[in-house]
Amino acid sequence: MIRLIVHRLLTSIPLVFVVTFLTFFLNSLAPGDLARTMLQGGGTEEQYLALRKQLGLDLPLLLQYWNWLKKAALGDLGVSFFTGERVTVLLNSRISVTVSLMIGVLFVCVLAGLVLGIVSALRGGLIGRAIDVLSMAGLIFPSFWVALVFIAVFAVWLQWFPATGYTPLRSDAKMWFLGMVLPVMSVALHSITNVAKQTRDSMLDVMGRDFIRSLRAVGISETSVVLKHALRNAALPVVTVLGLILVAAISGTVFVERVFVLPGLGSLAVQAAEQSDIVLLQGATLYFTLMTIGINLFVDLSYGWLNPKMRTR
Structure with missing residues (x-):
């Protein structure tokens, strides 16, 4: 059984590489320019080029992926471009x-x-x-269609459960349970x-x-x-x-x-x-x-x- 588990884990490694690289590749094909978006259409050309360099977007795609992969292996997935949080x-x-x-x-x-x-x-x-x-x-x-029907029937009409929102378990166990019933059943x-x-x-x-x-x-x-x-x-x-x-x-x-x-x-x-x-x-x-x-x-x-x-x- 242990050998089977080890085998499964080892064969899963290529899956991680393939999925993450495909995501990287598809993101590169997406329309628009992230640096332009972050500058909200303003800024000078020098600011634009500096921001691309800061974000690593001026590097070849394979090198961008390799840099991300090295950091991810150490538990560092980077910083969100828009929120600034890790x-x-x-x-x-x-x-x-x-x-x-x-x-x-x-x-x-x-x-x-x-x-x-x-x-x-x-x-x-x-x-x-x-x-x-x-x-x-x-x-x-x-x-998602079932979810909309559940909201209409059980939240809006019967008012048995909340329609939207989330209450943490530690804050109120009862409201957490009621808030999870419709999503789980959907x-x-x-x-x-x-x-x-x-x-x-x-x-x-x-x-x-x-x-x-x-x-x-x-x-x-x-x-x-x-x-x-x-x-x-x-x-x-x-x-x-x-x-x-x-x-x-x-x-x-x-x-x-x-x-x-x-x-x-x-x-x-x-x-x-x-x-x-x-x-x-x-x-x-x-x-x-x-x-x-x-x-x-x-x-x-x-x-x-x-x-x-x-x-x-």
Whole structure:
């Protein structure tokens, strides 16, 4: 298992290089000139050239990337062009919001998805058909559209939850929870049906195997057969789906954070893109990449816990 983790980490290094360089390259193709933007169309030509040199924009693209990479390896992601704050400080102040959102999505997907999937596998009928319909609906309606509907219904009409804004957990736990319900459900709604479908299909496959019939034949209770033996064997494909959901949720949080005005990494990345703040956008991209790698590592560790054979690899 340790060798597998080390292998995953080593193979993730090229991913970091590729993603960060592509971000650098695409930023260089963006219209406009950062130095001109910062001077707000004013300033002399000498001031313009001096600012480009100060920002390192006069260097070749590969050299700019190399200089950034060397500093990033030491934990220095530079200074935001527009706020003047250190990028690591800005990102670290926002990451807790995004992580809270993703943990909430994971919790809801696991809890609701597993329950619906198990019930659908054992009972079938209406629940199974409802899962199929909702899964198709999730492909049609994106998370930001669901977020707008939730705001209209649950915040404006019923007034059960706040429409926008964020309250830190330490300030008011109740308001923090209420403020996170709609964003979490907006991202998780479609994912719940995916987890439920995968759980149902995996459970149906496992429940038809010989060892399940043998367990029933020796008198083991149905609850133990389902939860202890069948679910554990059916969980590996579900874990794979959960990993994909969390990776997709990273992009989903970008839109949801904007809709609900949450001060997370996604909204910060959009703000950086709107202001052409290349340094801040580059740092946000690195954080998102590391989060993706962390999710994949979490999936691998889950495989090892569910399947003892993988621990010996």
